[in-house]
Amino acid sequence: MTTTNSSGDVRLSGISKTYGSFTAVHPLDLTVPQGSFFALLGASGCGKTTTLRMIAGLEEPTSGTVSLGDQDVTRLPPYKRPVNTVFQSYALFPHLDIFENVAFGLRRRGIKSVKKQVEEMLDLVQLGEQARKKPHQLSGGQQQRVAVARALINHPEVLLLDEPLGALDLKLRRQMQLELKRIQTEVGITFVHVTHDQEEAMTMADTVAVMNAGRVEQLGAPADLYENPRTTFVANFLGTSNLIEAEVDTRSGAEIVLKAGGGKLTLPSERCSAPTTTGGKVLVGVRPEKISLTHADDAGEIPDGRNRVTGRIADASFTGVSTQYVIDSPAGAELAVYVQNVDRDTRLAPGAEVVLHWSPAHTFGLDASQDIEAGVEKVEEETS
Amino acid sequence: MAAVTEAPPLAPVPAKKPPRKRGRWTPYLLLLPGILWLLVFFALPMVYQASTSVQTGSLEEGYEVTWHFATYWNALSEYWPQFLRSVLYAGTATVLCLLLGYPLAYLIAFRAGRWRNLIMILVIAPFFTSFLIRTLAWKTILADGGPVVGALNSLHVLDVTSWLGITAGDRVLATPLAVVCGLTYNFLPFMILPLYTSLERIDGRLHEAAGDLYARPFTTFRKVTFPLSMPGVVSGTLLTFIPATGDYVNADLLGSTDTRMIGNVIQSQFLRILDYPTAAALSFILMFAILIMVTLYIRKSGTEDLV
Numbered sequence: 001m002t003t004t005n006s007s008g009d010v011r012l013s014g015i016s017k018t019y020g021s022f023t024a025v026h027p028l029d030l031t032v033p034q035g036s037f038f039a040l041l042g043a044s045g046c047g048k049t050t051t052l053r054m055i056a057g058l059e060e061p062t063s064g065t066v067s068l069g070d071q072d073v074t075r076l077p078p079y080k081r082p083v084n085t086v087f088q089s090y091a092l093f094p095h096l097d098i099f100e101n102v103a104f105g106l107r108r109r110g111i112k113s114v115k116k117q118v119e120e121m122l123d124l125v126q127l128g129e130q131a132r133k134k135p136h137q138l139s140g141g142q143q144q145r146v147a148v149a150r151a152l153i154n155h156p157e158v159l160l161l162d163e164p165l166g167a168l169d170l171k172l173r174r175q176m177q178l179e180l181k182r183i184q185t186e187v188g189i190t191f192v193h194v195t196h197d198q199e200e201a202m203t204m205a206d207t208v209a210v211m212n213a214g215r216v217e218q219l220g221a222p223a224d225l226y227e228n229p230r231t232t233f234v235a236n237f238l239g240t241s242n243l244i245e246a247e248v249d250t251r252s253g254a255e256i257v258l259k260a261g262g263g264k265l266t267l268p269s270e271r272c273s274a275p276t277t278t279g280g281k282v283l284v285g286v287r288p289e290k291i292s293l294t295h296a297d298d299a300g301e302i303p304d305g306r307n308r309v310t311g312r313i314a315d316a317s318f319t320g321v322s323t324q325y326v327i328d329s330p331a332g333a334e335l336a337v338y339v340q341n342v343d344r345d346t347r348l349a350p351g352a353e354v355v356l357h358w359s360p361a362h363t364f365g366l367d368a369s370q371d372i373e374a375g376v377e378k379v380e381e382e383t384s
Numbered sequence: 385m386a387a388v389t390e391a392p393p394l395a396p397v398p399a400k401k402p403p404r405k406r407g408r409w410t411p412y413l414l415l416l417p418g419i420l421w422l423l424v425f426f427a428l429p430m431v432y433q434a435s436t437s438v439q440t441g442s443l444e445e446g447y448e449v450t451w452h453f454a455t456y457w458n459a460l461s462e463y464w465p466q467f468l469r470s471v472l473y474a475g476t477a478t479v480l481c482l483l484l485g486y487p488l489a490y491l492i493a494f495r496a497g498r499w500r501n502l503i504m505i506l507v508i509a510p511f512f513t514s515f516l517i518r519t520l521a522w523k524t525i526l527a528d529g530g531p532v533v534g535a536l537n538s539l540h541v542l543d544v545t546s547w548l549g550i551t552a553g554d555r556v557l558a559t560p561l562a563v564v565c566g567l568t569y570n571f572l573p574f575m576i577l578p579l580y581t582s583l584e585r586i587d588g589r590l591h592e593a594a595g596d597l598y599a600r601p602f603t604t605f606r607k608v609t610f611p612l613s614m615p616g617v618v619s620g621t622l623l624t625f626i627p628a629t630g631d632y633v634n635a636d637l638l639g640s641t642d643t644r645m646i647g648n649v650i651q652s653q654f655l656r657i658l659d660y661p662t663a664a665a666l667s668f669i670l671m672f673a674i675l676i677m678v679t680l681y682i683r684k685s686g687t688e689d690l691v
Contacts (some may be wrong), residue, residue: 018555056596057595057596058595058596076594078592078595078596079595079596079597079598079599079600080598083596084596084597085593087589087592087593087594089589091587091589091590091592092593093590093593093594093608094590094612095611095612099623102608104594104597104599105597106596106597108598109598110604150597151596151597154597154598210689273489292392326441
């Protein structure tokens with residue numbers, strides 16, 4: 001089934017999926033390069049699983065095409081596609097033992113001598129001892145590895161993973177993330193991974209596509225997405241962002257000067273994804289760990305050229321590695337600041353007047369017409 | 385669990401009273417009604433029948449236990465054709481029930497959508513009428529010169545079935561075909577219900593997983609769906625086969641003297657000929673025969689750990 005030519009990219013061209021009047025996936029173009037670890041990241045109901053199922057052939061797209069390399073597979077049923085899926089909650093065959101579960105795909109393709117391959121695959125996922133057990137006799141983490149082995153043994157061109165770690169507890173999930181990453185590096189197969197966990201996506205994937213309401217909001221390497229979000233959804237969904245509403249004061253080539261909360265902020269124009277007109281509104285963003293905190297009494301010591309915002313500490317929580325402050329400021333309520341616990345300034349306690357300052361290079365600008373709260377994690381969503 | 389280190393006792397533990405003594409008898413109390421019922425209506429009659437089967441005597445002079453085991457041998461040597469016929473008819477009816485019931489149960493479980501409840505009601509609907517009335521209705525349906533016989537005749541189906549020996553001339557009634565049809569019809573719901581229950585429990589994602597692993601739809605059925613529905617197949621066939629073997633109503637109403645099943649023999653021995661020892665012995669032979677067949681069947685189907 002495996003082809004040796006290099007054009008093994010997964011290409012989605014204008015695929016969409018509608019159920020009655022509900023559009024799960026809006027027309028979407030996406031290319032997953034061969035051999036990459038690609039993550040589709042988004043909250044539940046954003047269309048990421050539907051997209052994955054369309055690649056697997058379990059869902060027929062309403063429009064558009066799916067190609068693997070040069071082959072258009074849009075009309076192929078799942079059993080004819082050279083892709084395999086690791087299902088959410090695994091879907092292992094309960095009446096077959098681990099060996100037969102893993103051998104299932106090989107046997108269906110008429111391969112007679114499966115013993116050696118299955119044993120090698122079980123060794124790869126460290127389950128050689130469990131071959132004759134039934135799935136229900138294994139722990140969640142072991143079942144998860146069987147599901148991966150059962151799919152990988154077929155040497156698919158693409159391995160699809162649908163929230164494969166969702167059912168595991170946090171510690172095991174971290175362990176399996178590294179394990180999956182190791183396996184992917186070892187076998188070199190394209191992995192398309194669906195997850196709602198932004199940390200998981202950033203840890204594992206080479207490329208992350210952030211999806212929201214059936215659309216890809218932004219696509220890129222994890223660090224690039226984190227540092228240069230182009231929408232408020234991406235800024236808030238990947239980590240935490242401080243977004244401050246500001247007005248454009250002057251524009252001079254490489255720099256934009258903005259007015260916010262009585263002060264001025266500088267923004268490199270190449271880091272602004274929104275159109276700017278003098279007097280227009282822009283959302284200024286900065287990550288909490290990029291901000292330094294200085295007590296108002298020492299404001300004179302802050303080097304020139306840094307963006308500064310004044311405020312008062314509303315809350316401080318000590319987390320060991322860092323202290324997380326919540327600052328009330330005229331520029332924007334409840335700004336978050338994470339300060340590494342290197343030299344702790346004891347004056348920085350709730351109620352203290354402070355100056356927040358950061359390098360203009362760490363500032364990004366977003367279109368102010370968006371919902372400033374988009375992608376902020378809601379408490380009730382965390383439990384699901 | 386190899387090395388368990390015990391903490392040294394810090395102080396002599398006072399003898400503790402077992403907590404909540406009151407609840408200890410609750411399970412037995414809950415079992416009591418059922419046990420009493422089985423004792424009075426199952427165990428005692430069994431003992432009574434067992435003793436009857438080894439008695440000799442006559443209705444006028446009274447019966448006496450003489451440990452006359454020859455009754456068993458005599459009953460078996462005289463009525464073995466009826467035994468064989470019972471197993472054959474019940475077996476055929478069971479296979480027919482499975483062939484008719486499986487697709488229907490599959491449809492209800494996976495494809496019926498919002499029609500599911502309606503179809504289920506239709507499956508159970510015959511139970512609202514008595515078993516006897518339903519069987520009598522088949523007598524009308526299969527009546528000589530009726531539409532069914534007429535249609536089968538004009539399609540020359542009856543020529544084939546007569547040649548096979550399951551119908552006689554242009555009659556369907558009073559033939560083996562009629563009895564097997566009656567059995568199949570009457571026991572079909574007992575096949576469909578357990579089949580539906582076990583099919584409905586199968587996780588739909590397993591079908592997707594099989595498809596994803598290169599199994600065509602029919603292979604998915606053969607390798608995943610059917611093996612997972614084995615508990616339903618086993619309980620459905622047992623629920624059909626066991627009562628069908630002992631049934632006498634269908635053979636009585638739809639059959640003739642040539643289609644008598646063992647149930648008819650036992651019934652007439654008990655109620656008409658009044659030879660109680662032979663009737664009791666026949667009942668026990670039937671029971672043991674079914675027990676042996678069922679045990680072999682369950683062993684063979686290998687579903688002990690699935691049921």
